[in-house]
Structures are given as C-alpha cells and as structure tokens.
Amino acid sequence: MRSETPPVVTVVGIGAGGWQDLSGTARTRLADAELILGGPRQLALLPPDATSAARRPWPTPLLPALPCLFEAERDRRICVLASGDPMFHGIGATLARVLGPDRLRVLPHPSSVSLAAARLGWDLARADVVSLVTAPVASLGRALNPGRRILVLAAGADTPAAVAGYLTTRGFPKARLTVLEQLGGPDERVLTGSAGDWAMPSGDPLNVIAVECGDGPALPVVPGLPDGAYESDGQLTKREVRAVTLAALAPAPGELLWDVGAGSGSIGIEWLRSHPACRAVAIESDAGRVATITANAAALGVPGLRVVHGPAPEALDGLPVPDTIFIGGGVTRDGVLAKCLEMLRPGGRLVANAVTVESEAVLAGAYARLGGELTRLTVQRGSPVGGFTGWRSFMPVTIWTVTPMTAPRQTTVTPMTAPRETTVTP
Template identity: 80%
Template structure:
C-alpha cells in the first residue's frame, strides 16, 4: 500500500538494468517523490521525467544520515538503493538509524539472488561473504573443501584479491566466476582458476562465485590444531581451548574480552563460532599483538580488535562485554575485580589458572562468588625410544562464574 505520510522514507531497490527493471510500485514511488537520495551510480539510472531533487550520498555517510533526513522533513523522500536494500544495503542502515516504522522498502532481486540464478546454485546451501567494507581475509573463515561461496565485491580489483587469497590458503585449483553488471545491458561472466588468475580488472559492480575444490580443511568447532597458530609458546593448548570455549559459550552477536590474549587463540575461535560474534584481545606484549593480528587474519576473522596494553588499565573505555576470559594477569592487582565490575548483568567470566599463585586467586574468588571449578589434565602420546608413552602438560584450573 502506498504511504502518504511524508515522515516515512520509501527505499526502492534498483538493479543494473535500471528503470525498465523496476516494478510499477517502485516507479510510482520514485515518480511521486520530491527528494531522492542515492549513490551517484543509482541516481544516474533515473530517467529525466523523474522530477524529484536528486541528492547524492556524502562520504562518510553514517554520521551525516540523521541530519540529511532531518533536512528534508516534510517532503516526500525516497532512497534509491542497489538490489535488495535489506541485504547488506542502505535499507538496514536506515531501519537502524531512523527506526523500522519510518521506512517502507520496495526490494529488487539482490545481486546474490541473480548470481545464484545464473549459476544454478542452491542459494540456501551457499555461503555469502560481503567484502564491500571488510578485508579480503574475511573470506578465509568460509573456505573449506567443496564449499560454494558468493562474494560481494568492493570493486574491480576484488576478484584478483580473492584469487590470491585462495591460492595462498592452498586452494589454487578453485574455480572462480566473476559476474558483472547482473541484469544490465553490460552483463558479463568470466571464469578462471585461483592459481593462474590473470583476468584484467573489469567492472566494479561484480559478484564473485567461488567453488572450492580440494584443499586444507579448517574445522569450525573449537579446538583448532595448535599448528594453526603462529606462537611464541603462549598458546592455550587445543584440548584446554576446546573446554574453555565450551565454558565461554559463544552466542551470535556477543562481545568477548580476551584478557592476556597471548597468541589470540581464544578470541579467534570465539569469532569463528559465528560471523556476528565479536571479540577484543588485550595483550601487553607488542610482539604478541602482531602475532594475534596475523593469526586472526589467517583464520578468517580480521575483525578481531587488538588492544595493546596491560590490564586492568587497558580495559578502561572498552565497550561492555557479554563474556570475559582471563588467560593471563590473574595475579595482577585489580584485574579480576575490574573484570567482574565490567561484566554486564547475566554475563559470564571464565578464568584459567596454571600456577599455584593464580590458583589461589581463583580459589578465593570461588569461595566468595561460587560458580564452577574444573581441573583439566592433558596427556599426549609421544615416542619413548621405540615405544609410545604419555607426556603430561601442566594441569589447568578453569573457573566459570555468571554475574
């Protein structure tokens, strides 16, 4: 139903096919508008008989958005968006900034839907990764043998960056298909393999289809092999890591503080649990900060934030966490108290102790606050001459408490 309320912004999705590809509802909304916001590329698709004032988005957009909408209060405002505005688009941003009751969305098929239609891929069984604003390393989390991935590109150079990443991750035979200007007169599809990708940069409006072949598998469950990480030895062993992640219990959208992060394995695997999981690694060693950053990029979670500093001071000003892991610094004055204070109501704290002194801190906290204590001893088989014996690692005490 057409909205007559000028306070409601109509968001119209448009494809590379431009005006002819719009539905009658979309055309009517744009024809009735007094002001149309959009990117320069989308605004150029409007015919001359659409008389609304055209206002290109400024850069950066997000800080200016509330003021832009306010400046056109009382006018019939439309927004022209690429494809489906609610799929990695401006529609979702407007709903968040202005409120869902202030927008009306008329979607167009997304570039991902069009790509799946061209390829004959089952979209429900295909991973989708957006590199529009994310580093190419983000793709690493989705790479595994036999997986199909559709990648939203940032620009014309993204296909070559994706090919380079795939080859570096051990997938040189992966087939890459670049689909440009889907639905438009300039639609073009090119195919090659990652290891010998030599296609020149094409149209910046493209989707990249990745069909992974054989290559190294990286499990999605907690407890990646220790060899997956660069480390100076400050690494939570995989068996302990798996138990610790189970205690931390990551859920989509939750924020973790990884205090005394070492090589960053806990924060990395927390973020690998779900694309919406967020983590901040706090580490006092500059060398380990660089190691954490490298590990996060290699394992597909370059969004892991790393704070160089020593707790508790380095925790000041950080966003409120849902969950905290203390892997180092338990015996330092104020660290445990500061973490408990920072934790939101209902949040969870997990602390690992490996020394007598840190165990004493955990025992005292357990006596005062309760929670759960787990003592974990790991033994691995190793050669003893021509036989096999057990090699023990230092036992770890894990304290879990909810606020």
C-alpha cells in the same frame, strides 16, 4: 509548519537493468517523489524524464549526516535508491536503525547474490555469502573449506584478483572463480578461471565473485583448531583445553568477548569463528604477541578481532562493556580480576584459566567468595618412548567459570558447585 507525522520514506531497490526492470509500484513512488537520494551510480540509472523530483547524491561521510538530512527534509516525499535488495548489506538496514522501521517502505529488487545463484544454478541456501565491500579480503578465510561454495560481494574491480591471491596463499590454488559483472544489465559479463592461474585484467567494479573451493586444507567449525593453525611463541592454549574453555565461555551470536592476556589470540579467534555476529577484543601487553594475534586472526578469517596493546587492568578502561570475559593470563596481577568482575555486564559470564599455584590460589579464593564452577583439566598426549609409545602430560589447567551474583558470597557459604577434576587422554 511541520507535520507531526512525516511522510514515509520509500526505499527502492534497483538493479543494473535500471528503470525498465522496476515494478509499477516502484515507478509510481519515484515519479511521485519530491526528493530522490542515492549513490551516483543508482541515480544515473533513472531516465531524465522519469520524475521531476530533485536528485541528490549521498553526503560524505554518510552515517553522521543521515539524522540531520532527514530531519531537514522531513516534510518532503522522499525516495531512496539502493542497489538490489536494500535490506541485504544495503542502505535499507541502516535507515531502519536511524529512522525506525515505521518510517520506511522498502521495495526490494533481487539482490546480486540471488541473481548470481540464478545464473549459476546454485542452491543459495547452501552457499556461504561473504561481503568484502567494507571488510578485508582475509574475512573470506572463515568460509574456506574443501567443497564449499561461496558468493563474494566485491568492493570494486580489483577484488577478484585479491580473492584469487588470497585463495592461493591459503592452499586453494585450484579453486574455480566465476566473476559476474553488471548482473541483470545490458553489459552483463561472466569471467571464469582458477585462483592460482588468475590473470584477468580489472573489469567492472559492480561484480559478484562465485568461488568453488574444490580441494584444500580443512579447518573444523567447532572449537579446538589444531595447535599448528596458530603462530605462537609458546603462549598458546592447547587445543583440548581451548575446546573446553570455549564450551565454558558459550559464545552466542552478537555477544562481545574480552580476551584478557590473549597470548596468541586463540580464544578470541575461535570465539569469532563460532558465528559471524560475534565480537571480540584481545588485550595483550607484549608487543610481539600483539603482532602475532593480528596475523593469526587474519590467517584464520577473522581480521575483525580488535587488539588492544597494554597491560590489564589499565588497558581495560574505555572498552565497550563485555558480555563475557576470558582471563588467560595476568590473573595474579593486582586489580585484574576485580576490574573484570566490575566491568562485566549484569548476567555476564567470566572464565579464567590458571596453570601456576599462585594463579590457582587467586581462583580458589574467588570461587570461595563468588561460587561458580571450578574444573581441573589434565591433558596427556601419546609420544615416542624409545621404540614404544607413552603418555606425556601437559601442565594441569584449572578453569573457573562464574556468572557473578549481585553481591559477593561470604567464604563460609558452601560453594554452588563442587570442584571436579577431568582428565583428557587423546
């Protein structure tokens, strides 16, 4: 007969030092367990006589199997072995989502980045941490800037060489790499070298890579990257307009953006660069631009940008509900604006840009019905005129920002905010 309240699952963090480095509480929990779950490497760290519990490696694939696994074993005393701190890129956070935090007791061990910072004498609060365990090496690009210190969680023995190669291609060949293997264990080893000269053979798969960037190209952390940071066929939102557009989009951690008519992908890319928890989908109908968006996202450190190839509004079907939508192209196409307004979550924000008379007319009509804020932005840049310098104007851009109300307003109602015109002269 099953109990109404199953026993708490204990998640024990264990380091490369194994059983001898565990606390007395952790050892007692493991000794008292009936079933111990974990990866083969973690299970191998337990001495044969440490516990009489059955030891079972995780099933593959892991996530789909977890609910049924714990339901089938719900009346047994279960311990889970995790590497280091289970709540730092570990199984503990996953189990909290699957089982609920009330079913767990977590006994953490120092994480690999804590151990690395201790070995190096780094202030952990001032270092960036990038996990490449399940992410491509291009994810490192978001953290690159001169003088920065980065701790990289490796996916395996080949990760240090991949990091060194990426740093070199991104203009940081003199970056100093320190590879720390088997931290806290009897086989701990430390290797150092520069990214451009890295020739170390593959070592232990359990490693952390410390990167000291040194000199290299700087990229701002605020919206409005230089236009030259992007590959483009000309369909690129200029940096001044991009900065204003991102301010209107107002990215917040964890929010999802649809970048409709993405062109070179600059809006979605800078949305993702604003915070690591932000998410974005770029929708683009041109196959060549789809490839360009993918390349730009990888080069600028946000390879997680999802790119959907197809025309709106058809390509919008089946996508996750967005918190914010940007329409950079295709607003005159039948059904695009209506579909975006329909799909936007309640309380979400829509921003649309227009440069042609026809697209401005669509935004003006929507503004009359739904209100919001209408801005016209004119950008002028200095350029040579003979031996002198004059101002060269780009096409004005009209920006409509709205958080739709539950019901469209009638055109006879006074708009919420009067239109304004802004001129930017760098």
